[in-house]
Amino acid sequence: xxxxxxxxxxxxxxxxxxxxxxxxxxxxxxxxxxxxxxxxxxxxxxxxxxxxxxxxxxxxxxxxxxxxxxxxxxxxxxxxxxxxxxxxxxxxxxxxxxxxxxxxxxxxxxxxxxxxxxxxxxxxxxxxxxxxxxxxxxxxxxxxxxxxxxxxxxxxxxxxxxxxxxxxxxxxxxxxxxxxxxxxxxxxxxxxxxxxxxxxxxxxxxxxxxxxxxxxxxxxxxxxxxxxxxxxxxxxxxxxxxxxxxxxxxxxxxxxxxxxxxxxxxxxxxxxxxxxxxxxxxxxxxxxxxxxxxxxxxxx
Amino acid sequence: xxxxxxxxxxxxxxxxxxxxxxxxxxxxxxxxxxxxxxxxxxxxxxxxxxxxxxxxxxxxxxxxxxxxxxxxxxxxxxxxxxxxxxxxxxxxxxxxxxxxxxxxxxxxxxxxxxxxxxxxxxxxxxxxxxxxxxxxxxxxxxxxxxxxxxxxxxxxxxxxxxxxxx
Numbered sequence: 001x002x003x004x005x006x007x008x009x010x011x012x013x014x015x016x017x018x019x020x021x022x023x024x025x026x027x028x029x030x031x032x033x034x035x036x037x038x039x040x041x042x043x044x045x046x047x048x049x050x051x052x053x054x055x056x057x058x059x060x061x062x063x064x065x066x067x068x069x070x071x072x073x074x075x076x077x078x079x080x081x082x083x084x085x086x087x088x089x090x091x092x093x094x095x096x097x098x099x100x101x102x103x104x105x106x107x108x109x110x111x112x113x114x115x116x117x118x119x120x121x122x123x124x125x126x127x128x129x130x131x132x133x134x135x136x137x138x139x140x141x142x143x144x145x146x147x148x149x150x151x152x153x154x155x156x157x158x159x160x161x162x163x164x165x166x167x168x169x170x171x172x173x174x175x176x177x178x179x180x181x182x183x184x185x186x187x188x189x190x191x192x193x194x195x196x197x198x199x200x201x202x203x204x205x206x207x208x209x210x211x212x213x214x215x216x217x218x219x220x221x222x223x224x225x226x227x228x229x230x231x232x233x234x235x236x237x238x239x240x241x242x243x244x245x246x247x248x249x250x251x252x253x254x255x256x257x258x259x260x261x262x263x264x265x266x267x268x269x270x271x272x273x274x275x276x277x278x279x280x281x282x283x284x285x286x287x288x289x290x291x292x293x294x295x296x297x298x299x300x
Numbered sequence: 301x302x303x304x305x306x307x308x309x310x311x312x313x314x315x316x317x318x319x320x321x322x323x324x325x326x327x328x329x330x331x332x333x334x335x336x337x338x339x340x341x342x343x344x345x346x347x348x349x350x351x352x353x354x355x356x357x358x359x360x361x362x363x364x365x366x367x368x369x370x371x372x373x374x375x376x377x378x379x380x381x382x383x384x385x386x387x388x389x390x391x392x393x394x395x396x397x398x399x400x401x402x403x404x405x406x407x408x409x410x411x412x413x414x415x416x417x418x419x420x421x422x423x424x425x426x427x428x429x430x431x432x433x434x435x436x437x438x439x440x441x442x443x444x445x446x447x448x449x450x451x452x453x454x455x456x457x458x459x460x461x462x463x464x465x466x
Contacts, residue, residue, distance in 0.1 A: 012451035015426075016433065035459050042401070042408050043427040049331060051318045057310065060339050064346050111464070113416045115457050134416055 015040050101125040102143075104249035105269070107225070112139070116155065117148040121225050122269075123246040143246075144174040146223050149187075162193040162208065171200075172223040179239050181207035185222060209236060224266055231266035240267075240279060241297075248272050254297045257285055303357060304349035312357050313342060320365045322429055323439060326421040327369055329413070341365040362439050404462075411461035419454035422447055 013019055014027060014036070027033055100110045100120065108120045113133040118126055124143025129136075137155040149155045151168030159175035169187025174180070182191040184200035191198050191206040196213035198206040205216050216233060224231040230243055238259040241252050247269050265282060267275035280287045280297065290296050301308050317338055325334035341364045345352060352360050412420060421440060425431045433451070437444040 009445065009448035009452050011455040012433065012448035015451070015455065032459060035463070036455060038404060039408060039455065039458050039462070042405050043412075043423070045405075046409075046424070046428050048322050048325070048428055051321060053314060053317060056317060056321075056335065056339070057313055060313070060342050063339060064343055109464075111457065111460055113414065115453060115460075130414070134418060 011036065097127055097129045099125065099127045105247055112137075114150050114152060116150045119146040119148075119226060121145060121230075141173055141175055143176065144172070144225070146170070146172045146226060162191070164192070165190045170222075176239065176242060178210045179207075179235075180209075181205065183218060183220075183223065185220070205233075209239070225269060228269045229266045230269055232263050234262040234264050237261050237263050237283060237285075243267075244275060244279065248275070249293065251294045252297060253290070253294065255299075257297050257299045301354055302349065303345065303352055303354060308354065309346065309349065312345070312354075312361075316358055316361055317342065319425075319429055319431070319439070320361055323362070323421060323425065324365055324369050326424045327417045337365055337368045340368055359438065363441070366441075407462050408458065411458045414461055415454055415457055419450050419457065422450040423454040423458075426451060 010019075010023075010027075014024070019027065100108065100118075102108050102120045102122050102124050105122050106120075107122060110118045110120060110126065112118060112128070113130055114137065116137070118139070120126065121144035124141070124145055126139055126141050126145060128139040137149075137153060139155075139157050141157050141159040147155075147157065147166075148170045149166055149168050153167075155166050155168070157164040157173060159173060159180065162175065162180045164171070164173060164182055166187060166189050169189055170185040171187075171189045172181075172183045172185070180193050182189060182200065183205040184202055186202055189200040191200060193206075193208035193211075193213060195208065195211055198204075198215055200206055203217050203219060205218055207214050207216075218233065230247065232240055232243075236259060237257070238254075240263045241254060241259075244250060244267065245252055250272075261283065263279065263283060265278065267278050269275070276287055276295070285297050285299060287295050287297050303309050303312060320341060321334045321338040323334075324337050325331055328334065341361050344364050345357060345361055348360075412423065415423065418440075422436055425436045425439065426433070431439070433444050433447045436447045440447065442450075
């Protein structure tokens with residue numbers, strides 16, 4: 001039984017001992033059951049640092065009597081900090097902004113605080129603030145990522161000067177220099193770039209290449225790159241070359257070829273030779289390996 | 301019975317102060333602050349003792365503490381890193397078992413720190429303070445059903461987070 005098949009209070013009822021015998025028996029057979037059991041047992045033995053009620057009460061009475069005539073000299077967060085240094089083990093509540101990056105050829109799934117998901121493509125980076133996430137779902141993106149957003153308040157992706165706003169949905173963003181593309185897979189997405197904006201429904205895409213705004217449609221359930229392919233629809237070859245470079249950690253010297261010619265198709269993210277062949281033979285471009293990291297192109 | 305009578309006030313303090321302190325701690329991860337705000341909530345209760353009926357004291361305290369927390373939190377500019385505070389009961393199992401268990405608990409604690417504060421407070425009020433969903437609903441000021449949803453999502457996220465780090 002997968003998480004998504006259960007109703008949204010299932011685990012709460014389980015840990016509270018409120019499942020009916022049938023539900024419980026089914027759950028106990030599932031793969032994740034023992035993982036949840038471990039969490040339940042371990043969390044049961046968590047305790048808070050001791051609380052000295054009498055001492056706290058005496059302190060309170062002291063405060064009430066002095067009626068807060070004195071100002072606090074040391075900010076309370078500072079004393080908190082000093083005290084916390086003495087404590088050796090424990091939870092870190094991370095309140096600074098969180099950055100997640102991927103290197104060439106890597107992809108990574110990252111779960112946001114509200115359990116929205118970001119799948120990062122290679123050479124990409126997201127930054128957001130965990131502390132204020134509850135109030136403001138706002139995330140910065142460089143590169144390419146696929147978002148599965150939990151329903152809730154406005155969810156905003158900022159990249160360069162472009163913005164994408166959604167409520168709860170699935171969409172992909174590719175954002176590089178002079179290249180911004182949003183594809184919507186579920187729900188509704190509002191994409192904004194300099195010079196234009198669009199509200200996208202599933203199967204619709206919006207992009208701005210060198211400030212030229214364009215909308216188009218596609219037929220896919222998820223982005224190709226999730227399945228190991230990167231695909232393009234009438235994209236200037238320059239951006240395809242950049243994607244190849246990012247994914248395979250290459251330098252591609254493009255000599256005198258026409259960089260504005262457009263490429264439609266996909267390339268493998270796992271097999272370099274296949275990728276080069278599919279892109280460049282389709283475009284009538286010859287390529288040769290200068291060394292293991294450098295490729296030279298020339299027109300046929 | 302009036303809250304202005306010191307015996308009654310003390311009883312209210314004994315009954316709720318620890319839960320309030322824990323509740324605020326689960327939100328901010330700062331024990332000193334949690335204890336300061338708890339104290340401040342009780343000072344406000346004392347100052348308003350003539351206006352607050354005994355059976356409203358609980359919701360007054362939780363609401364005030366929460367508001368104090370929200371205001372404080374909004375103004376806070378510098379927070380570096382908040383360390384720990386949740387320690388674990390000692391046990392007497394065999395050493396290897398302890399090591400594995402401690403490792404798992406460490407992962408669990410990190411995962412708890414990564415929950416949203418809405419999920420964390422529900423989860424910990426239930427697991428540490430052993431509050432029922434009904435009681436948590438009153439403390440947090442949401443419906444019982446919403447508490448169950450948060451609890452469910454907290455568990456889903458904890459499992460995901462722990463899995464990601466294996």
